[in-house]
Amino acid sequence: MSNRAIALVMILACYAHAEFLTFDSQEAWEANWSLKPQLNIFTPEGHLGLLKFRKDINAALDAHLFVHPTNERGDVAGGIWSALSNPNDAPQIIDGDAATFWQPAGSDPLDKWIVQIDLGRAVLAKEIRIHFPDEEGAKPFRQFSVFASTGAHVAALEDVYRFAPVYRTTKPNLDTYVSFGFKPAVEDTTRAVEQLSGAGGSTDFTAPEFTGDANTATTGGRNKVVATGQADSRVAANARWQMIQFIRFLVDEHQLDGALAEIEVIAVGDNISLGVEEKGGTYVNGSRATDPFYWLDGDLNTYGVIEVHQQFTESRGTALEGGLWWQVDLGATYWVDDAFVYWQKAGERLADFRLGTNNAGTGYTFFSSDGTKTLTGDIDFDTWIFEPEWTTKLARYKRHYRYLFNTRKVRHIFWLALHDLGWRAHPMELQMFSPGYPAEVVIQSNFLDLSALAGDGQPKVIKAIHYDADLPPNTQIELRSRSGNEMGEVYTFHNKIGEVVTEEKWKSSPKVLRGRVDTSVVVGEDWSEWSNVYKLSGEPFKSDSPRKFVQLELVMSTEDPAVAPTVRSVELEFVDALVNEAHGSILPRQAKPNEATRFTYMLWPSVTADNKGFDRLRLVVPDLVRADEVEVTVAGQVVAPTAMDIAADSLLIDLPQVVQGDSVQVAFTTRLVRNAAVVDADLGLSDAPGLWQDVEPAERRSNVVLLPELADSDRLIGDLQLSSRVLTPNGDGVNDAVELSFVVFKAQDAVPMVEVRDLVGRSVAQLTPVAEGPTRRFTWNGQDAGGATVPPGIYLWRIDVNADSGDAIELRVVEVAY
Template sequence: MSRSCLQTLGSLRAAVGQNHPYVVNMGGFARLVRRAFARARGTPGISRQLLNAALLLSVLGVVAAYGQGHTIAGNKVVVDRQAHWQQWTFPGGTLDIDETGTVRPHFVPKNTLATSDIAAFIKRGKDSEDATLRDALSAGTRAADLVHLLDGDLSTYWEPDPASPLRQWWFEIDLGRLVAATHIRLTFVGEELGDPFLQFVVLTSDGAEVTKGQRRFNQVFRTLKSNKDQREFAIELDPTRFDREGRMVSDYIRFVRLTITDTDSTRAAEVSAEQYDQLAAADQGAVDFYKKAGAGQVQVSEATYEVVDSALRGEIRRYRRERPRLAELEVQTLGENISLGLVERRGAALLTFLDNAPATAFFDGIFETSLAFTSTDEIRELFFDLGSSFWIDRHQIYYDRQRSRFPNYDLQTSDGSLAADGSLVWTTQASHRNRATSGHYTGDVYDVDTFAPTRTRFARILFWGGGQFKPREVQFYGEGFQPEVELVSPLIRLGSSKNLVSVEWDGDADVGTFIEIQTRTGSELVEEYSYFNSGGAEVSAEAYAGLGFFSKGRIDTTEVPGGDWSAWSLPYEASGAAITSPSPRQFLELKARLVSDDPHRAAELRSIRLNFVEPLARQLLGEIEPSVVGALGKEQELSLFIKPSFAAQSAGFDEVQIRAPDNMALEFRGLRLGREAQWDSAELVSSAEVMATAPDSLWVRLSEVVSPSAADLIEVQFATALYLPGAVFKASLGHSALENSWQRVDPADATELATGQGMLLVGPEGGRHVLGDLSIDSGVATPNGDGVNDELAFSFAVTKLTGTQPLHVRIYDLAGRLVRHWQETRPLISGEYALRWSCEDQSGALVAPGMYLLEVEVVPNDDSRVERTARHRLVHVVY
C-alpha cells in the first residue's frame, strides 16, 4: 500500500480516535485494500493517484456504513429508528416498522386486494430498478394510463383512445402471482367525469397457455345490454372447477383482461345547441341533420341540409361524445397467502420421500411451475417450514387439470413444540379418505380445508393411494398478528472492551403478549468469504477457483463471531436488568422476540438502550480452590482466586462480590492480596468489611482502593456447603466511588496455586442418598410454657434433588397413629433445613406426654434412582 494511503488511514484514526468504532476494524479493511491494489497493479489506465482517491472514498463509505442497526451515543448503544431496525436480521415480511421506529409483528389480513401490491410481486426475482408496476400492465391503447386503475383515486382513470379502432379497446393486468380471488370490482368515474363502458367482457387466466405465448382465458362476466348508468360492478367468481360442459371456471387467477365490445362513440347523449357549444371540443360529438319527408323526417348530410328549402328542413340533433372512463379495478381475495413469502423467510418445502428434494414450486405463485410424482399405498410426506409462526385457519391445494388429486391425505400442523423423543408434535387439521381422484370426473381441481385458527410454524401433508399427481400450488391463509417474531442486530462494535452494565427497552406488551431481549458477547471475529461469478450468482470457493478470469465476479468478506462468543443470555426479566452476558467485551449482538398468544394483540418495541462503562481491568480471571468437595451438605472452606489484568490508567478496586446458587449460604473467612510470585508472604487484609446482602452472596468492601500496582492476585476465603452435584459461582470486582463499576470475573485457569479450572464446584462421585443426618438439639421437649425446650428443634440437609419438590414432616405415636403432618416447599428443594415442632397435634392441641416418632421424607418427582429419601428419630415429650 502506498505511503499516501497509509497516511490517509492514519489521519482518519487521528481525527476520530484510535478506538472509535468506525475505525477499529481498519486493519481488516486495509487487508481488503491491499488485495485490491494487488489486483489493480499493472492495469492500464489505473494510476496510483486514482487508487488513493478510491481508497479515501472507500474509507468514507466504511465510516458511513458503520453504526448501521444502532447508534453509539456516549456510553450507550441506542436502537430507536426505522433505519436501525431495517438493518436487523429477521424473516422477510414478518415485521412492520413504521416511520417512528416502532416495530410490531406483521398482521396477516383476510379479504385483501391483490391489486394493491402488484409491484412487490412483479419485482420478485428481479433487480428492483428493472421491474416496475408498468411491467404488469398492457393494453391495446393508452397502456401508460392503466396505473390510474390501481391508485385508489376516483378522479383518475383509464380511457381508450377514441381514435383507435374498437378492437384495440382492451387492457390486461398481471397480478404478479396466482391469487384465490372472490370478487372483481369495477368502479367507473362519476357522471360529471365520464361514462361507463357501454358493453364489455371480463376474462381471467391462471397463466395456463393454450399454445406457446397464448394464455387460456375464462369469461367471468359479460354485459347483456347497453350500459348507460351503472357505474359499479361486483363480479363474484366461482370456485375453481370444471362445469357440466367441461369448461373451466375459476377463482384462482393471475391475469385479468377487460375488453370493450361496443361503444356509443360520438353519440353518447343528445344535448341542446347551447349545451353543445359549451362542451369542450374533445367532448363534442356528432351533429345529425334531418329533412322533412311526409309525416316524418330522414337524416341527410350537412351539405344537403344547407341547400334544401327552409320549409323542408327538419331538426338538428347534437350529441356529446362518449367518454368511457374506468376509475378503479380491484381484485379481492381470500386474504394474504402466507405461502408466498416462504423463500423470503428462509423456510423450506421438501419432498421427504425423494431425499428431501425441494418443492418450492408449490409456493411461488406461478402456474407454470409444478412438480409431478406418483404415489403408492405407502404414506408419503410433503413437509413445509413456513419460516416463521402464523395463525392458520385455511389450506388449499391447486392441482394440474390433467392430473389426479390425492385420494387420501392428512393435513397436520405444528407450532414447533417437541415430543420427548425430539420430534415435532403434530395436530391433524383435516383428513380425506377414499376419494375419486380425477378432476375431470369430479369437477374439483383443488382441495380446501378450514379449521380453527391454529398457531403454526410447520405443516405437512401425508398422502397415500395409487396414482399420478401434479400439485401446482399449496396455500395457507389465516388472520392476525404473527404469534412470534425474532430479530437479531448486526454486529455491534464498541471500539474496545467495555463493561456492559444494563439493558433497557421501551415498548408496549398488552395482556397475552411479551417482549424478550437477549444479548451475546465476544472478543473475536473471523472472516467468511462469499464468492460470486460474473453473473452475480453465488458459488463455492472451489467453483470460483475453477472459473476463468472474465467469469469471476466479486468476493464479499463478512466478519462473523469467533470461537470465544457466548451463547445467548436468558431473556432479561425487565427493562433496566443487569447484563448477564460475559463482560467486558468488545463486540456484542442483541436479539429481540415479540410474542403473543392472541391473534388480535401484538407487542410493540420502540427502542433498546444498552449501557456500558469503561472496565476496571482489561480482564479478570477466577478459579475456585478446591474445585471438588468431599461430601454434600457439609460445610467446607473454599478460596476464590481472582487474577486481574489492569490497564495502566485503571482506577483500581475496593469491592469484591461472590454469588452462589440460592440454596448455598456464604460465610466470609478472610481476604488476601499480593503478588503471585511471592504469595507465601501475602497477608490477610484486616480492614475488610462484610456488607449486608442475601445469604447466597458475599460482598466485601475494603477501606482503601487497591491500585493496579499493589497486587496481581486476590484470594477471597469463605465457607459454604454444597447441596447439589455441582454449583457455579459468579464474582465481580467494583469501585465504590464509580457508578456501575461492577466487572464480572471470567472463569478460567487463573493461577497455579489452585488445582481446578474455573468457578465450578462439584460434589463427590457416586452416592444416592438425598437426606442427610437428622440432628435434634434436644431429644426431649417440655412444652410447659416456661420458654425452655417448649419446642422440638431439628435440622437436616437435602442434597442432589433439583426443582420444587415437596418435603414431608410427620409425627407418629408409638401405636403408629399419625399425630401431626406438614409440608415444606421451596423453589429449590436441596439445601439446609432448620425446623421446629410445637408439640401440637393436627388440631393445635398439645399432645400427651410420651415417646413419638419423627419422620422426614422427600418424594422425588422424577424417575431418578435415589436412596435414603426418609429419616426417623425417636423424640420425647415431657411436662
C-alpha cells in the same frame, strides 16, 4: 446520526461518563438489526411495529410489491402486464383512484382495445369490481368481457397462459360499477375442519355466481340486483372463489367515449405463506415429498412432486417411513383461521396428466405447532387439518381444498400422507390467511462491538438495558441478551443448480459444476446463553461484560390479533471498563460433595493508563451460605478487607485500596453440592455504585469445580439429620419439637416434601421447609394437620425430594411420648 446509527448521550457520574447505544429510528433499526421483511414495519415516527395482515384485500392495488419469474421477461413485478392501446394511461386502472381512467386510442383497431393486469402472485379471489367514469367524453364501456388466468404457463419457453371467461356483457352496460363473483368448479371444496366458534372470518360476504348476464351481477346503477342466499354460515359465505393471477379486460364494441376507471380484485386476504425463507423460515422433507417450498411461493408454475406409483413400487410401511412428509418453519408465529391447498389438475400448466390419472393423493394430515416444545425438546404438534382418502367418484376429482377453522397460532407445519402408495400428485399452492397481526415475531441485533462503535477501541462494561414500548392489553415484548469474544464462520456449499452439497463433494467437482459458497458468521464457544428476560426498563445487564461482542433478541407478541406492541426505543447503557482485561481461575478443580474444602480464586487484571481500577470483589458461588477463613492477597501481600458480606450466593469483599495491575487471590473455605459448579468473579469500584465488570476464565472451564462422586451417583439426599428420635410435646422445653435437615444434591430446583404418617400409612401432617442454601430444614411439634397433639406412638417421616430421577425418597422414624 452516523451510518452506524449510534446515539451517545453523555451523563455525569461519580468517576466517569455513561454512554448509550440507542435504537429509536428506522435508520438505527435497519442498520443494526436483522428485521423480518413483510413482518416488521415502522410508524411515521420511526417506531418499530408489526404488519397487520388483512382480509378482503384489493390484490390489484399492491400488485407492484410482488415479483415473479417469467419465461421471456425474467423476473417482473406485478402491475400492468400489457395494454395494446394507450399503454401510458393503463396503470390508472389499478391506482385506487376512480377519478383517473384509461381510454384506448380511437385510431387503434378494436382488437387492440385490451388491457391485462398481473397481480404479481396467484391470489384466491372472491369478487371482481369494475368502475367506469361518467363524464363528458368518458363513459362506461357498453360491451366488454373479462377473462382470468391462474398464471400457469402452457408453453415451455413463452409467456403463454390459458384464460377463461369470468364475465361478459349480454346487453349494453350503462352502469358505472359492476361486480361479480365466481361459481364453484367441480374441483372446488370448502369445509370447516372443526366446530367453529363465533362468526370468524368474513361472514358477511356472499358473491353472486356468474351466469353470463350483467343483470345478475351486483351493480351500482340501474338494474341493481343485491346478492342473496348463503350468508347464514361461515362455510357458505366463503365457498365461492377462484385462483387468479392475470385479469384481461377486452372491449367488445368500438366506443370512442368508452373508458375504464378501476379494476379491483377482491381476494380472501394477505397470503402469509409468501416469503418464508426471507423471514428466516426453513424446510425439510422426506424423499418422496420433494420441494415443499414450491407450495408456499404464490406461483402456479412451480409445484412439489409426490409420486409413488403403486404398480411399480412396494410399500415401505408407514407414509413416514416411505418419505411422504415435509416440515416447514414459517419463521414467525401467525394467527391463522383459513387455509387453501391447490393440487394440479389434468391438463394444467405443462402437465401431460390425462383426466383421472393424477390425483390429490390418498389422504393426508396437516399438523401445526406454535413452537411449544415437549419434555424431550421436540416440537409439540397438534392435528390441524385431516383430509381422508376419497371414497366417492365426485371426491376423486377434487383438487382445490379450502379449510376453515378457529383462530390458532401456527409457527411449524408438518404434512404427512396417510399411505405411502397410490400417489401421483403435484401440490401447487398452500395459502394461509390471518385475521390480524402475527402472534409472535423474534428479531435479533447484529453482533455489536461497542468499543468499535464508540470509536475509542476501549473495552466497555454494559450497565443496563433500557426500553420504551407501547403495549396494548394482551401484548408484550421480551428482551434478552448474550455476549462473547469469539466468532466463527460456517460455509454452505452449492452445486451449479443451487442445491446444497457437502464440502467434499464441492471440492471434488469440476469447476464448471461448482456453485456459490455462502458464509455465515456464528458465535464461538465462549458465548453465554441467552439471558433471562429483562422485565423492567433499566435492569442491570444480565450477560457477561465486558465482552467484545453483544447481541440482543427482541420478541414482539400478542394474544389478540387485533392489537400489537410498538417499540419506541431500545438502548444499551455502558461505561468504560474498570480494567482493560481480567482473567481468573479457581483451585482446586475437584472436591467432595458437601465437604468443607479450601478454595483459592486467583485473579489477573491488566490495565491501561485510562483505567480506573477496582476496590471491590464479588465471588459468586452456587448455594453459598457461609465462607470461613477468608484471606485476601494483593500483589503477594495479605490485606485486611474493609468490609465483607454474603448475599445471594455471593461473597462481597471491599478492599482497602484501588487495585489496577496487581494480581489478587482470595482463599476461603466452603462446601459445594452442585457438580460442575461455576465460580464467577466481578470487579467493582466504590465510586461507581452498581457497576460490575465480569472476570473471564483464564482458560476454558478454569472457573468450574467438579464433584466426581455426584456424577457417578444417583444420590439426591445428603447429610440427613434428626435432632432427636423421641418427641415429647409436653411443654417442658425439652424435645418439644424435632428438626429434620438434609442437603439436596443435583436437583437444586426441586421442592422437597416431608410428610408425617402413622404406622397404618395415614397422613398426619405436611411440613413446611425453611431453606438455607442447599440445606432444607423441617420442624414438627407433634401436632396433626388440624392443630391437635397426636397420640403417643411410632410415626414415619417420609422425605421426597420431588425429583424426576435419582434416589429421591427416604424414611425416618420418630417416637412420640408424653
